[in-house]
Amino acid sequence: YAKxxxxxxxxxxxTGIAESERQLSRTYERTQNASVGDQAEAVFERKVNIASDVP
Structure with a gap:
């Protein structure tokens, strides 16, 4: 068989997974110094992004 x-x-x-990883780490960095409200919003945003990655 030819490879x-x-x-x-x-x-x-x-590439999609790699991009998601980068987005997650950026989101995480942002939330480290954010208020609780901003953190909750970021978590929601992350869930939406992950859900939209599913084919």
């Missing part, structure tokens, strides 16, 4: 290149959907998924 196949990884399929496009796999690459997209991997």
């Amino acid at each position: 196949e290149n990884p399929p496009i959907w796999f690459i997209n998924q991997a």
Whole structure:
């Protein structure tokens, strides 16, 4: 068998996951010095982002 290149959907998924990770770490950094209200908002935002990543 010839070794196949990884399929496009796999690459997209991997880059999507990497991007989500970056967004999460940015969100986390922001929330470290934020008020409780801002933190709650960021957590909600994060849940929405994660939910929208699901195909």
